[in-house]
Ligand SMILES: O=C(O)CCC(=O)C(=O)O
């Protein structure tokens with residue numbers, strides 16, 4: 143997994159430079175009570191789309207909020223031990239990954255393993271029926287957010303055929319890159335290719351659920367640039383996502399304070415610290431004011447297209463406990479069980495068994511094939527087994543689904559261990575026979 147490299151160090155020093163430039167003065171930011179809020183949102187934050195709770199079906203609210211509460215009551219959430227600037231840190235928010243069976247999601251050097259949501263053809267035993275229902279509700283929410291995100295993106299496309307909107311343009315430019323040219327395509331085929339691209343970028347395969355009760359979290363960092371107050375999640379870009387994919391978030395702040403939109407009537411400056419907000423800013427830009435928008439229970443927001451690349455976001459704590467469900471298209475090319483089992487198969491191709499005696503031996507002693515086995519051996523050990531067991535039996539609170547594949551991976555790992563041992567034995571034997579061995583591993 144990625145370590146704190148040169149690039150991170152360069153970013154850190156750029157950040158320190160910015161903080162120095164700002165010194166003690168704080169940068170301006172806007173909330174909906176500021177008159178320029180609308181204008182700034184349109185001009186600089188156009189790819190942020192908010193859907194207020196009143197426009198989301200009541201059935202979704204009821205089932206999702208019940209589901210999140212159940213998962214919390216069953217203690218399925220846990221703090222993650224992540225790496226920030228080479229230090230190990232516990233996240234203030236408690237998290238749980240739900241998603242496609244066998245998928246994982248990496249962030250800040252930690253691999254999280256999905257509690258599978260119900261999927262056709264996959265049998266999942268949940269620890270209780272209520273947990274099963276909760277995962278079903280999250281899956282239905284996922285489907286709803288996918289459909290809504292598609293509508294928003296396609297609306298933007300169909301607004302005007304000539305002057306297509308930002309998202310369609312981005313999708314179309316990908317198509318041009320992929321197909322070399324669009325000259326011979328009909329309008330319909332362009333449209334359907336565009337919607338296929340947009341479909342891929344909104345087919346969320348995981349959701350990272352968050353939970354935090356601020357009354358139990360005494361120490362929270364202050365937002366450093368704008369003075370937005372306490373942060374539950376610091377400024378960041380979401381990692382490991384399919385390029386230009388949407389991130390859709392359902393907010394459930396267990397608010398008994400009345401609607402957050404009340405903010406628009408108050409005359410105090412800045413955001414209301416009692417209400418949960420999401421903060422947004424343009425990355426590395428200290429000229430454009432930031433945004434803090436308040437969230438009522440059931441509000442959803444979407445970070446469309448490349449917003450997550452060009453902008454950073456943070457979560458500003460309110461007073462009440464809060465859940466969120468953050469739906470993502472995780473980049474899974476090396477993050478699924480299918481993938482890692484295929485890798486194991488590749489390594490096993492170099493192992494044969496004597497048909498009579500059943501004694502295993504290596505087929506090839508070529509350096510490349512031994513090296514490849516060792517790479518796969520390490521990948522299974524460090525990216526999967528250690529990552530999984532380090533998190534203990536946390537996933538078992540919701541389901542025992544991962545234990546069987548983990549046992550299979552461990553079996554493969556043992557076989558690869560044996561293959562390395564064979565190889566070393568061969569080298570020793572050759573050395574004893576007087577061969578000169580040059581190791582280039
Ligand atoms: O809770 C939210 O609104 C967003 C959380 C977030 O940014 C994250 O989990 O990456």
Ligand SMILES: [Fe+2]
Pocket residue numbers: 378379380455
């Ligand atoms: Fe995020």
